[in-house]
Amino acid sequence: MSARALPPLAELEASAAVVRLPLTVRFRGVLEREALLVRGPAGWGEFAPFLEYDDAESSRWLASAVEAAWEGFPAPVRDRIPVNATVPAVSADRVPEVLAKYGAVTAVKVKVAERGQSLEDDVARVAAVRDALPDAALRVDANAAWTVAEAVAALTALAPYGLEYAEQPAAGIEGLAEVRARLAAAGTPVPIAADESVRKAEDPLRVARAGAADLIVVKAAPLGGVRRALAIVREAGLPAVVSSALDTSIGLAAGVALAAALPELPYACGLGTGALFSHDVARPALVPRGGFLPVGPVVSGAVTPDLALLAEYAAPAERRAWWLDRLRRCYGVLAAS
Ligand SMILES: O=C(O)CCC(=O)C1=CC=C[C@@H](O)[C@@H]1C(=O)O
Ligand SMILES: [Mg+2]
Secondary structure (H helix, E strand, O other), X not given: OOHHHOOOHHXXXXXXXXXXXXXXXXXXXXXXEEEEEEEEOOEEEEEOOOOOOOHHHHHHHHHHHHHHHHHOOOOOOOOEEEEOEEEOOOOHHHHHHHHHOOOOOOEEEEEOOOOOOOHHHHHHHHHHHHHHOOOOEEEEEOOOOEOHHHHHHHHHHHHHHOOOEEEOOEOHHHHHHHHHXXXXXXXXOOOEEEOHHHHOOOOOOHHHHOOOOOEEEEOOOOOOOHHHHHHHHHHHOOOEEEEOOOOOHHHHHHHHHHHHHOOOOOOXXXXXXXXXXXXXXXXXXXXXXXXXXXXXXXXXXOOXXXXXXXXXXXXXXXXXXXXXXXXXXXXXXXXXX
């Protein structure tokens, strides 16, 4: 989004709704998700960078919200999006309960390498998912938390459960390349997906140019919107999985729009995370049915907040003020860029 295309700040402020939504299971260490929603001529957009993100990184999330609300989404090439279930770093005995939230799915992403847990916890969780769904495509996501040696050891232990790919097993492009090469040399090749090395990188294309990953994970908000994410996938020349940023239904709609517009969509997408919310802002919420999310309601503009839900889940006044402050600062970053 160029500075010229930015709507006046007053329009964003005037339409802003700040919500705090409860989750049913801890994810990224939180049990609540806060988001600022804005309304423009094209619909609603979501600005919800994680609380610890700085303004430069967060400003890309604002560009995505502005695109959704002032520009709208590009034309879709498919009418439904296959999605994976996402299993946070819960104990193995909670796996059936978490999977039940998603209904029928053919793919599952399991969080691993959680701080304070052990490889045994990861193996038990992955084994429990495999037990419950013998035929599902199974991925793990370490969020860059393993060292190269730990990643190689862990993926060697997890590979017998059948892994479709491992998402960001180690930090950095060199780390990914090394894990990938060492596993291949040991005869246990596991495809490597880059997530943080795309969405948090100075140059989102470097991982592809370095040949460090087999596929990339793309998220609309952290990458600055649907159109920018589409361009990154096009230039990377690698298969892409669209994933959420633990968004409300409004943010998920941007993810669905991105997945719907990609020329190829070889993997189920991580857009089923609406199922982890106990309450959302849209009624009905954008949650998977039979392993798919529909594109129709997204392109027709039917995914909008319910005013009663906005009121019920409005964030406390001091949080609203915090988010409006953040909105103004990030707007300043975008306007100057
Ligand atoms: O991809 C999925 O299945 C769900 C989304 C997901 O895992 C994430 C959402 C939000 C923040 C991230 O830590 C995390 C990810 O790393 O992909
Ligand atoms: Mg990830």
